[in-house]
Amino acid sequence: MQFRRVLGLLPLALLFVAWALAVEFKVYPQVLLPPPAKVAMVFIDDWETVLGNALASITRVIIGISMAFLFAVPLGLMIGRYQLLDTMTDWSIQIFRSIPPIALIPLALLFLGIGDKPAIALIFLAGTWPLLINTIFGVRNIERTLIKVARAARASEFLVMKDIILPAALPTIFTGLRLAVGGGWLTVVTAEMIAVKSGLGYMILNAQLTFRSDLIIAGIVVIGGIGLLADQAVRRVRAHVCRWQEGLTASPE
Amino acid sequence: MSKFLECIGVGKIYPGKTEPVEALRGIDFACGAGDFLCLLGRSGCGKSTLLQMVAGLERPTAGQIVVADRELDGPSTATSIVFQDHGLFPWMTVQKNVEFNMKARGTKAAARLAVARRFLDMTSLTAFANRYPHELSGGMRQRVGIARALTTDPKALLMDEPFGALDAQTRAKLQDELLQIWAKQRTTVLFVTHSIDEALLLADRILVFTPRPGRIAADVKVDLPRPRAPQSAEFSVLARELRGLVGADREID
Numbered sequence: 265m266q267f268r269r270v271l272g273l274l275p276l277a278l279l280f281v282a283w284a285l286a287v288e289f290k291v292y293p294q295v296l297l298p299p300p301a302k303v304a305m306v307f308i309d310d311w312e313t314v315l316g317n318a319l320a321s322i323t324r325v326i327i328g329i330s331m332a333f334l335f336a337v338p339l340g341l342m343i344g345r346y347q348l349l350d351t352m353t354d355w356s357i358q359i360f361r362s363i364p365p366i367a368l369i370p371l372a373l374l375f376l377g378i379g380d381k382p383a384i385a386l387i388f389l390a391g392t393w394p395l396l397i398n399t400i401f402g403v404r405n406i407e408r409t410l411i412k413v414a415r416a417a418r419a420s421e422f423l424v425m426k427d428i429i430l431p432a433a434l435p436t437i438f439t440g441l442r443l444a445v446g447g448g449w450l451t452v453v454t455a456e457m458i459a460v461k462s463g464l465g466y467m468i469l470n471a472q473l474t475f476r477s478d479l480i481i482a483g484i485v486v487i488g489g490i491g492l493l494a495d496q497a498v499r500r501v502r503a504h505v506c507r508w509q510e511g512l513t514a515s516p517e
Numbered sequence: 518m519s520k521f522l523e524c525i526g527v528g529k530i531y532p533g534k535t536e537p538v539e540a541l542r543g544i545d546f547a548c549g550a551g552d553f554l555c556l557l558g559r560s561g562c563g564k565s566t567l568l569q570m571v572a573g574l575e576r577p578t579a580g581q582i583v584v585a586d587r588e589l590d591g592p593s594t595a596t597s598i599v600f601q602d603h604g605l606f607p608w609m610t611v612q613k614n615v616e617f618n619m620k621a622r623g624t625k626a627a628a629r630l631a632v633a634r635r636f637l638d639m640t641s642l643t644a645f646a647n648r649y650p651h652e653l654s655g656g657m658r659q660r661v662g663i664a665r666a667l668t669t670d671p672k673a674l675l676m677d678e679p680f681g682a683l684d685a686q687t688r689a690k691l692q693d694e695l696l697q698i699w700a701k702q703r704t705t706v707l708f709v710t711h712s713i714d715e716a717l718l719l720a721d722r723i724l725v726f727t728p729r730p731g732r733i734a735a736d737v738k739v740d741l742p743r744p745r746a747p748q749s750a751e752f753s754v755l756a757r758e759l760r761g762l763v764g765a766d767r768e769i770d
Contacts, residue, residue: 409604416572416598417669418591419621427617431608508608508649 328387344403391444398440402433528579563731597666
């Protein structure tokens with residue numbers, strides 16, 4: 265099983281070979297395309313820079329996505345449950361979610377200045393829409409009989425929310441969380457290129473200004489690696505929280 | 518025998534997409550405490566609608582329903598409902614599912630545990646208390662539904678084609694078990710079915726419905742001693758009579 269997963273790295277391995285060959289046959293000057301060994305050296309010589317900036321980016325995403333989760337999930341549960349709220353918000357949500365967070369960078373800078381605040385605000389926005397839409401969708405798809413069972417048992421609205429609506433929507437909420445984490449990670453790198461003076465996005469943009477293409481490539485490798493790990497982490501948590509789904513769905517996803 | 522349930526001129530009209538649809542008209546009957554009453558008719562004759570109204574899940578558009586001496590204005594604590602698609606919560610273990618109706622009424626955890634054990638035992642589910650619904654067979658799932666319905670000590674069990682989705686053997690077994698439970702608990706049972714044989718096997722009394730709008734075509738007393746044998750002459754005579762009343766149809770077995 266694990267071996268099969270590793271097979272998924274094949275395209276990446278081919279790219280690596282192409283890179284090594286391109287360096288070997290001097291297709292590009294070394295300043296532009298450093299050899300793999302030189303990029304690997306970044307993790308030894310400049311590990312503090314890479315680690316510090318990576319931690320800055322990760323922290324921003326965790327804060328921004330946590331805020332989005334705490335905001336969007338309860339709101340989504342309410343909108344999914346109460347038709348009136350849905351009618352009052354549907355079009356606005358559809359409009360907001362079509363605006364890429366990056367388009368809001370200028371506004372975020374004007375209102376929040378340079379620093380963590382605009383970056384976190386943009387990650388929050390990037391995470392809110394997928395979480396909100398998936399939560400609403402999850403609530404909508406509850407089997408009608410289950411709601412009838414609760415009504416016939418005269419369950420309180422609170423119990424219905426806690427014991428029925430939330431657990432029923434949880435699998436799709438996690439789908440939303442995966443999208444949110446992915447979107448948040450994309451957003452943080454972009455936002456850091458403009459709005460903050462730290463983080464992986466800032467690091468690789470800065471490396472371009474100092475002709476450090478080895479640091480750029482190392483930064484990209486780290487961005488990709490963390491993206492993969494974050495996605496796997498959310499999947500693990502989901503598999504654990506939604507254990508009851510095992511054997512219910514056709515595939516693990 | 519005291520009256521437990523009374524329907525007085527009950528009718529139901531749904532708004533419908535183009536024009537109103539009349540599902541039930543002029544339903545009048547009373548049912549004594551401890552009776553086993555079957556509502557028999559083809560699909561679409563409104564018998565399930567009537568059951569949902571007695572359960573307080575839908576409101577009649579005409580007439581009134583009196584349950585345990587009170588006019589119904591929502592689900593009554595005197596009744597419990599069992600659905601054809603059992604309405605089990607897939608994220609709860611069998612134990613938690615059985616406890617749900619009690620939890621909805623605010624019963625303390627320790628008391629819930631004890632009562633749930635008793636009914637799990639009665640329905641031979643003790644060994645499966647910690648399993649999830651999807652790990653059980655259809656017959657076992659419906660036993661969980663029945664166990665859950667019994668935990669609140671209802672005066673009446675409302676059953677909406679509870680064995681409709683089961684294979685013949687499992688169905689026969691559960692019918693038998695239901696009769697045993699009924700004999701033991703002395704609850705009133707209101708049982709919706711489209712099967713003439715099932716109605717004759719179970720009921721003291723059968724209300725036969727005609728479709729569109731649903732009306733009571735006949736009120737048939739079944740005086741056969743239990744356990745009943747579908748091969749017996751009296752059984753066949755009654756079955757033929759009912760077949761004529763229902764209006765023979767391939768849907769009816």
